[in-house]
Amino acid sequence: xxxxxxxxxxxxxxxxxxxxxxxxxxxxxxxxxxxxxxxxxxxxxxxxxxxxxxxxxxxxxxxxxxxxxxxxxxxxxxxxxxxxxxxxxxxxxxxxxxxxxxxxxxxxxxxxxxxxxxxxxxxxxxxxx
Amino acid sequence: xxxxxxxxxxxxxxxxxxxxxxxxxxxxxxxxxxxxxxxxxxxxxxxxxxxxxxxxxxxxxxxxxxxxxxxxxxxxxxxxxxxxxxxxxxxxxxxxxxxxxxxxxxxxxxxxxxxxxxxxxxxxxxxxxxxxxxxxxxxxxxxxxxxxxxxxxxxxxxxxxxxxxxxxxxxxxxxxxxxxxxxxxxxxxxxxxxxxxxxxxxxxxxxxxxxxxxxxxxxxxxxxxxxxxxxxxxxxxxxxxxxxxxxxxxxxxxxxxxxxxxxxxxxxxxxxxxxxxxxxxxxxxxxxxxxxxxxxxxxxxxxxxxx
Numbered sequence: 001x002x003x004x005x006x007x008x009x010x011x012x013x014x015x016x017x018x019x020x021x022x023x024x025x026x027x028x029x030x031x032x033x034x035x036x037x038x039x040x041x042x043x044x045x046x047x048x049x050x051x052x053x054x055x056x057x058x059x060x061x062x063x064x065x066x067x068x069x070x071x072x073x074x075x076x077x078x079x080x081x082x083x084x085x086x087x088x089x090x091x092x093x094x095x096x097x098x099x100x101x102x103x104x105x106x107x108x109x110x111x112x113x114x115x116x117x118x119x120x121x122x123x124x125x126x127x128x129x
Numbered sequence: 130x131x132x133x134x135x136x137x138x139x140x141x142x143x144x145x146x147x148x149x150x151x152x153x154x155x156x157x158x159x160x161x162x163x164x165x166x167x168x169x170x171x172x173x174x175x176x177x178x179x180x181x182x183x184x185x186x187x188x189x190x191x192x193x194x195x196x197x198x199x200x201x202x203x204x205x206x207x208x209x210x211x212x213x214x215x216x217x218x219x220x221x222x223x224x225x226x227x228x229x230x231x232x233x234x235x236x237x238x239x240x241x242x243x244x245x246x247x248x249x250x251x252x253x254x255x256x257x258x259x260x261x262x263x264x265x266x267x268x269x270x271x272x273x274x275x276x277x278x279x280x281x282x283x284x285x286x287x288x289x290x291x292x293x294x295x296x297x298x299x300x301x302x303x304x305x306x307x308x309x310x311x312x313x314x315x316x317x318x319x320x321x322x323x324x325x326x327x328x329x330x331x332x333x334x335x336x337x338x339x340x341x342x343x344x345x346x347x348x349x350x351x352x353x354x355x356x357x358x359x360x361x362x363x364x365x366x367x368x369x370x371x372x373x374x375x376x377x378x379x380x381x382x383x384x385x386x387x388x389x390x391x392x393x394x395x396x397x398x399x400x401x402x403x404x405x406x407x408x409x410x411x412x413x414x415x416x417x418x419x420x421x422x423x424x425x426x427x428x429x430x431x432x433x434x435x436x
Contacts, residue, residue, distance in 0.1 A: 007329045010416030
């Protein structure tokens with residue numbers, strides 16, 4: 001599980017862990033039933049306080065994203081699909097906003113942007129074949 | 130500012146109204162702090178702020194001139210044996226007997242601690258990549274720090290006390306030290322107290338911090354609370370102010386021309402109206418890093434430089 005912590009952002013470290021786990025699930029890199037690293041292991045890997053990791057896991061558990069199985073570990077929940085749809089929308093919204101801001105600065109019409117999206121999508125299909 | 134009270138949690142270290150003078154200089158001025166059990170407590174402050182003097186009081190190397198120091202509820206001067214037996218200590222420049230070999234240092238230190246864990250010492254020796262037959266005076270700075278850390282840790286102390294442990298060390302050795310901090314606190318009930326001017330490190334591993342500035346505590350409490358209380362705002366002035374604007378309620382202000390940033394602690398509801406009176410608008414808001422909070426409180430405008 002690849003997580004990157006930045007101290008300069010000012011965002012609390014436990015929140016950085018929570019949002020990156022959510023991202024990994026939305027991106028399909030963590031799947032239902034996958035086990036998250038034990039608190040101590042992740043704390044050493046990231047060199048952060050174990051209490052911080054515990055707090056992030058608790059938050060993820062309260063959000064229903066992971067489940068703790070007694071005496072074994074923390075796993076990605078079954079009910080992740082409902083959450084991830086919202087996550088996906090949230091992640092894409094940020095990207096779309098950035099794209100639209102840039103398009104406006106460059107004086108490119110919305111219809112042009114949409115046309116470009118279709119073109120690039122078709123191009124990706126070509127590559128995939 | 131809310132200080133954790135001694136009764137709120139079982140305090141491993143409790144310091145009340147501690148003052149200490151060296152000649153005319155007040156090294157510590159009415160310092161009070163409480164280190165709850167099971168936490169990583171980070172002490173920050175620039176060089177000469179009084180960090181080492183404070184730590185020497187915890188170790189019982191200095192007697193409190195005014196105020197009191199309690200470690201595990203005991204007096205570290207009267208009950209030196211009882212307190213030091215439960216503390217693992219690593220200083221910035223580990224004072225190791227240079228003529229000894231690494232394995233001799235381990236055997237020598239072991240004799241002082243009834244709770245010494247020989248298997249753990251062996252595990253750390255391998256993990257740190259130390260050569261047991263090497264003389265201590267031939268070790269590099271990083272290897273010395275690792276040897277010092279090994280003997281500070283191998284009796285599984287209730288309190289691991291590190292005074293500027295990362296100073297002048299390369300990133301790999303610094304990481305080894307931070308991992309030791311994490312492992313110690315992950316072990317049920319153990320506490321770490323460490324001082325550093327590397328605020329990124331403190332921010333990563335601490336859950337409580339205290340900030341010393343010219344011998345006084347300027348901030349003390351859970352790191353999350355401290356971070357949540359401080360905000361940084363960017364003010365945009367229509368007309369660039371001729372000199373640094375004075376913003377009521379701000380800890381610090383910096384910038385030039387039309388854009389200035391201020392850092393506020395706690396109450397900031399009035400900031401929009403204060404800004405409006407100055408002819409400025411708030412155009413940005415973010416959570417400052419611990420480094421920025423430190424600089425705002427230290428008030429010198431200088432960022433502490435890693436040694």
